[in-house]
Structure formats: C-alpha cells, structure tokens
Amino acid sequence: MTTTVAYGHTTAVPVHFDDLDALGVLHNSRYAVMLERAMINWWAERGVSFADGRPTTPDAFSVVREYAITFHAPVRGTGDIAVHFWLEHLGTTSADYRFRFTSADNQIVYAEGRRVNIRLDPATMRPSPWTEPGRELAAQLLRSA
Template sequence: MTTQTLQHGAVVRMPVHFDDLDAMGVLHNSRYAVLVERAVVLWWAERGVSFAGGRPTTPDAFNVVREYAVTFHRPVTGTGEIAVHFWVDRLGTSSAEYGFRVTSLDSETVFAEGRRVNIRVDPATMRPAPWTEHGRGIAATLLR
C-alpha cells in the first residue's frame, strides 16, 4: 500500500469511496483529514507503531492531534485512488509537526495541502510525554 519514499517523507495511495463524496460528487472537505489520518496511521503501522486489541503496540502509538490546518486547491471529483504525501517538518520532545499534500497519483495535481501537529501523551496522565528513541528513529526517516 505504501509507495516509494520520496526525497522527503512518504507517499501512501488511498482510495476515495462513493460515500466520501458530497452531494456535488466531490470529496467532502472533512474527508481530507480522514484520508491523511489513515495514510499516516497505515505508514506507522507498517513500522510496528499501532494499536492491537485496543492497546498501543508501543508508547509512541498513544498520541493526539493538537492542530490541523488544510488549504484546498482543487476538488477531487469522483471515486478512485489519490496520493497522500506527508513528512515531518519538526520533531520536538513530545510533538511532531507534519506537512502533507493530497495529490493525484502522478503528483501533478495538488488537491489540498496542510499541516498537523501530533503530541505524544502519557496514557495515565494524558499529559505530553517524550517520544521514545525508537519512535524518534522512525520519525527521523520522515524529516524534511
């Protein structure tokens, strides 16, 4: 499912389904966040950072989105596959600032772009907690 790694970040192909479309037949604005989320989660899961049986497989899987911003450029019209290109612009002690672009499969058409900030939290206190060295090493492969 994950395509080749670029000069920075990764690209994951994601399907757009009929129920992702609005009444005008274009990808509903709220679905962009879902597609980006699913692409990022899939990428991390392929590297062993996910949830199994309702529990995180590693401490780094327990994180929340603090900020999310998206700018729309062109509508995705209809169903099929699109590409989600994402990378890490900044990796802090407990935060990771991602950039992303939602594009056509050939990357020629940029439908939307934006940023999101994730914070790793301690499950007991729900307060920010440092990324593990293992998680930092994986995230470093996404650095721009």
C-alpha cells in the first residue's frame, strides 16, 4: 500500500504479534522503529543509505536530535497500518520531519509527532550542511512543495 498524499510520503508498515504489549496493543516503543524503517526505505530507494558499513552519500550520516509523539488511539492487533511522513522545514544542517500513524484506510489517527534529524560530518561529529543532491531529494518531502 502506498497512498497518494498531497505532501510527503505514505507507506504501509506491518504490525507483527511481537510488536504488541501485554494488553494486545502496539507497544509505544515500536512507533519509533516503524517510523525509522519507513523513512530509511524512502531514502534508500533514492540511493541514500549504508553499504558495507559506510554511508552511500554524505547525507546518510545523520542523527536524531529530537523525537516527540502523541498517541490518540491504540493499534489493537496485527496487520498493516500507514505511516505518513513529510518535511515541515529543511534547514542548513537540520531536517524537521512530521509524521502520523493511521489505519490503512486513513480513517483512524493512532499517533502523530515530530522528529528532527541533524546531518553530521563523520570526521568531526559536528553539524554539517546537507549536500545539494540531498536537498533536491528532500524537497520532494517538503509540505510546501
């Protein structure tokens, strides 16, 4: 499932039995993992990933600076849910993502939040500007695009 959205990208992520907590709902820690996988897949499909333990482009070397999530409704069981993510703002060294987890039909919003990534220089581990090719790819996710 890939749903057409007005901005950003939406993809299906599976909820497995071992993602559930003792109450039979999606464990809160799994949301960060599922978001990470959805975002990594999007970037990897465009050549920004890791191979042989090394980044394929300088823009693959980034870290999460902030992560916040608000839960609205529990995911009660296994099956596909949707992850919609987009860039609210692309700074010189930062990427301000927003996201929402919804039912596959987009009728229920399970959770929504914000994640900020910072591109680092691998030699200094200090913030470093996104490359021009990386900025061009990221523009596809911008809400204002």
